[in-house]
Structure formats: structure tokens, C-alpha cells
Amino acid sequence: MTKQTIRVELTSAKKPKPDPNQLAFGRVFTDHMFVMDYAADQGWFDPRIIPYQAVSLDPAAMVYHYGQTVFEGLKAYVTNSDQVLLFRPDKNMERLNKSNDRICIPQIDEEQVLEGLKQLIAIDKDWIPKAEGTSLYIRPFIIATEPFLGVAASHTYKLFIILSPVGSYYKEGIKPVKIAVESEFVRAVRGGTGNAKTAGNYASSLKAQQIAEERGFSQVLWLDGIKKKYIEEVGSMNIFFKINGEIITPMLNGSILEGITRNSVLNLLEHWGVPVTERKISVDEVIQAHKDGILEEAFGTGTAAVISPVGELIWQDENLIINHGETGEIAKKLYNTITGIQKGTEPDPFGWTTEVASLSESK
Known part of the structure; x- marks a missing residue:
């Protein structure tokens, strides 16, 4: 598959960033998003990073009527040395394609989408919070966009990646x-x-x-x-x-x-x-x-x-x-080890982390 150049359009109006000590989960979104389109006669095309914005779809878009959509969830973290790390992102891309197969959505080029994700994070890296228990949540998703009221697989799709600085998913945090x-x-x-x-x-x-x-x-x-x-x-x-x-x-x-x-x-x-x-x-x-x-x-x-x-x-x-x-002892050890690997404070014997950017580098 031919690698496509990712087009980049930066926002002219950056949004204010939230207080990292007051973050909820999934309420605030960064300045940019990754988008890619699919058409049956073109395959996946026009990968681009654009300002975060509302999406306009035909009321007959098939995602609204038949639920043909899949998504993923992963996170980016900042180390003590200001390196930005992803945790096993290749597995998320692999699982996204497994979901695609089940829902009759065309397979993505996993390397292409992962590259788009990395570029997006590098652009919005100053949104990644550093406070304890926080991270940058990453939501890739695909929706069926063909305007058609027939029960069948769509012939057109959009893939998005949006980013959200988050606190703990549960208000209890690591508490039971x-x-x-x-x-x-x-x-x-x-x-x-x-x-x-x-x-x-x-x-x-x-x-x-x-x-x-x-x-x-x-x-x-x-x-x-x-x-x-x-x-x-x-x-x-x-x-x-x-x-x-x-x-x-x-x-x-x-x-x-x-x-x-x-x-x-x-x-x-x-x-x-x-x-x-x-x-x-x-x-x-x-x-x-x-x-x-x-x-x-x-x-x-x-x-x-x-x-x-x-x-x-x-x-x-x-x-x-x-x-x-x-x-419990095992739960606490697992939490400390995994979050330590994610943050770069614990050894990573499995090679799970991928470095994306450095906060000290200019964009």
C-alpha cells in the first residue's frame, strides 16, 4: 500500500487549557484532530490533521441508522524527562482492524493511521497533563457516512482521531x-x-x-x-x-x-x-x-x-x-508497574512503549 502524505492545517485560535488538577474524563478536547476518508473506488485517502471542529453529515448517513461504527481507546503519557510515550499503540491498531472486519468496515493501513496519530500528538503535545493520575486519552473511531436507508455495509467512511486530557476514569481513582x-x-x-x-x-x-x-x-x-x-x-x-x-x-x-x-x-x-x-x-x-x-x-x-x-x-x-x-497487593503492584512503564519510571522488559515526541522540542 502506497504511503500517503499527511496534510496539516494548524488552528489559528487555540483553546484555553483546563486545570490539570480538575480534569474529569472525556470532557475537554485538544486543538486538532486527524481525519481520513474512504470511498469504495479510492480506498482510504486524504489523511489530514485539521483544527478540531464539528462534523457535518447527511441525515441519511448510515451510521445514524444501522450503527456501523467502531472505536479504540489508548493514552499518551509524559515522562519525568518530558518524553511523550504511547503504550502498545500497535495493538490498538490491530484490534481496530479486527473490529472493522466484524462490522464490515474496510481494513485500515495500521502503520499509516499510527503515523497520523503520532503526528497529531506531536502537534498537540502541550495538552498532555503531568499531574498524578492524568494522561492524554486518544479516541480513534470510524463511522459509515453513505446516505442510504438500506440495510447493507456503507460504501463511504470517515476515520477520526481526537484527543482529550483526562483525569481518573472512576472518581474513586485507584481506590476499590x-x-x-x-x-x-x-x-x-x-x-x-x-x-x-x-x-x-x-x-x-x-x-x-x-x-x-x-x-x-x-x-x-x-x-x-x-x-x-x-x-x-x-x-x-x-x-x-x-x-x-x-x-x-x-x-x-x-x-x-x-x-x-x-x-x-x-x-x-x-x-x-x-x-x-x-x-x-x-x-x-x-x-x-x-x-x-x-x-x-x-x-x-x-x-x-x-x-x-x-x-x-x-x-x-x-x-x-x-x-x-x-x-489488594497484586492489584496495587500491577497498577504501579503498568503506570510506571507508561510514564517511563519502571523498566519496560517487553518493549511496550513507543516514544512520540519531546515536550522540550519546538514544533
């Missing part, structure tokens, strides 16, 4: 969260779109999430869609349990998103010699482990929160307080 195990609604089934990062998966989760939040919980833990017995994942995270010294996480089965942080945790645990297993695990097994006093930790993993300890699980009439509601 309360999670409700969902017994009524289901998120995905094998053969569906559960292993693709597509908007519909998240839309279908909102009702259960809303109910959980009204009851004082941060997230929903989903069970399998057939038997409502086996644990799958949390709304924004994969899930891990430490039972009698062994770390267990649900195996990938076609309805669970293949998390990049999940994969990183598996690699780290194996590197440390900690027993870790990917397998089916039922909610009944977790409840029994709690009753037996061997449910030692639970934590979620994901780009947004990195590691999120679970201090309490609610399942029907069962209330499971885990590790006295405190952050």
Missing part, C-alpha cells in the same frame, strides 16, 4: 469500586459483536449501568448471555479474581473484548511467576470462594482506569466484601 453483577440484562453472546469494539455493545449496556449507578455502584459485571452463569467482563474493563493464590480471568470466548491491558496483565503475572489461568469462572464459584475465605482479590483492567480494584460485589441477595474493601 463497588460493582453489581447483572442478572436481568445481557451484553453479548458468542457469535455476536461482543469481541468487537463497536458502539452498539455500549448502547445495550446503558440500562443496566444506569440502574447500577442509581443503587450506588460504579459498574456492572456481565454474565454470559445464554446461561447467565459464567462471568464475562465489566462494562469498561476485563475482570480478574485472586482465589487461593491463583489469578483467574474469564477466557476469551467470542463475546468478551480482548483487552490490551488484560493482555499486559497476563504477561506481567507470568513474568513474575504468579499462577494465572484463563478459563470459565461462574458467579457461583466466586460466591463459594468468598464463603470459604479464599477470594483474596478482584480487580478490573482497561485503558481508561488501568487497574481498578473491586472492593464489593453484589449478586442478587449476596453482598461480597473483598479484601476488607481495600486495594
Whole structure:
């Protein structure tokens, strides 16, 4: 595939930057964005970085009617020496193409899009916050744009990358969260779109999430869609349990998103010699482990929160307080190690980080 030159148009009116100590998640966006178009007779074309702006689409654009869209999420970090690092961005591009395949969106040139991402970050690098627990969140996404009210794959698409300086995903930060195990609604089934990062998966989760939040919980833990017995994942995270010294996480089965942080945790645990297993695990097994006093930790993993300890699980009439509601040793070590690698303060034995720019260099 021929490499295309990325056209750059810089803004003439930069926006004020937020207080890095008051950052929420996903509310503020940087000065520029990356855009690329697709047409069936041209392929992907016109990669460009332009001022952040509203998007105008035909009311009949197929994304509005049939949900043909995919997205990714990753972060950029600043080291103590002012180097800007990305964490495993190649895996995000790879996963984006897997989602594309499931939703019938044409494959992207992963290297081309990653290069566009790097150039975009280099331009807006002064938006990356340095305060503890902050980072620059990166949202690549693709939407179907053809104006057509027929149920079919679109012939035209737009790819965007937008950037947002963020604080912690959960207001609790690294403190343990309360999670409700969902017994009524289901998120995905094998053969569906559960292993693709597509908007519909998240839309279908909102009702259960809303109910959980009204009851004082941060997230929903989903069970399998057939038997409502086996644990799958949390709304924004994969899930891990430490039972009698062994770390267990649900195996990938076609309805669970293949998390990049999940994969990183598996690699780290194996590197440390900690027993870790990917397998089916039922909610009944977790409840029994709690009753037996061997449910030692639970934590979620994901780009947004990195590691999120679970201090309490609610399942029907069962209330499971885990590790006295405190952050466990493994969760804390994983969080410190991964964020340390991301920030350049911990060794990176796997070569996970990619240097993008330096804050001390002029643009």
C-alpha cells in the first residue's frame, strides 16, 4: 500500500487549557484532530490533521441508522524527562482492524493511521497533563457516512482521531469500586459483536449501568448471555479474581473484548511467576470462594482506569466484601508497574512503549 502524505492545517485560535488538577474524563478536547476518508473506488485517502471542529453529515448517513461504527481507546503519557510515550499503540491498531472486519468496515493501513496519530500528538503535545493520575486519552473511531436507508455495509467512511486530557476514569481513582453483577440484562453472546469494539455493545449496556449507578455502584459485571452463569467482563474493563493464590480471568470466548491491558496483565503475572489461568469462572464459584475465605482479590483492567480494584460485589441477595474493601497487593503492584512503564519510571522488559515526541522540542 502506497504511503500517503499527511496534510496539516494548524488552528489559528487555540483553546484555553483546563486545570490539570480538575480534569474529569472525556470532557475537554485538544486543538486538532486527524481525519481520513474512504470511498469504495479510492480506498482510504486524504489523511489530514485539521483544527478540531464539528462534523457535518447527511441525515441519511448510515451510521445514524444501522450503527456501523467502531472505536479504540489508548493514552499518551509524559515522562519525568518530558518524553511523550504511547503504550502498545500497535495493538490498538490491530484490534481496530479486527473490529472493522466484524462490522464490515474496510481494513485500515495500521502503520499509516499510527503515523497520523503520532503526528497529531506531536502537534498537540502541550495538552498532555503531568499531574498524578492524568494522561492524554486518544479516541480513534470510524463511522459509515453513505446516505442510504438500506440495510447493507456503507460504501463511504470517515476515520477520526481526537484527543482529550483526562483525569481518573472512576472518581474513586485507584481506590476499590463497588460493582453489581447483572442478572436481568445481557451484553453479548458468542457469535455476536461482543469481541468487537463497536458502539452498539455500549448502547445495550446503558440500562443496566444506569440502574447500577442509581443503587450506588460504579459498574456492572456481565454474565454470559445464554446461561447467565459464567462471568464475562465489566462494562469498561476485563475482570480478574485472586482465589487461593491463583489469578483467574474469564477466557476469551467470542463475546468478551480482548483487552490490551488484560493482555499486559497476563504477561506481567507470568513474568513474575504468579499462577494465572484463563478459563470459565461462574458467579457461583466466586460466591463459594468468598464463603470459604479464599477470594483474596478482584480487580478490573482497561485503558481508561488501568487497574481498578473491586472492593464489593453484589449478586442478587449476596453482598461480597473483598479484601476488607481495600486495594489488594497484586492489584496495587500491577497498577504501579503498568503506570510506571507508561510514564517511563519502571523498566519496560517487553518493549511496550513507543516514544512520540519531546515536550522540550519546538514544533
